[in-house]
Amino acid sequence: MLPAVLLGVLSVLAPFLIMQPGMCAGVAASRTPPPSTTRWRSLMAHTSFGIGMYVAAVIFARLSGW
Secondary structure (H helix, E strand, C coil), rough: HCCCCCHHHHHHHHHHHHHHHHHCCCHCCCCCCHHHHHHHHHHHHHHHHHHHHHHHHHHHHHHHHC
């Protein structure tokens, strides 16, 4: 489970360093009204993505007989 969750957490770097500055929100949402809330929500969304990847991999492995 650790690699999938780690990938999800690390994937938050793209929005922090590319998407948010591109939308004038600053690096890691530094220009948004509550930056800590914005950062927390983004981190939770990407963590749930990692957990979802793990669950999907487990289901696929069991269905395919691995």
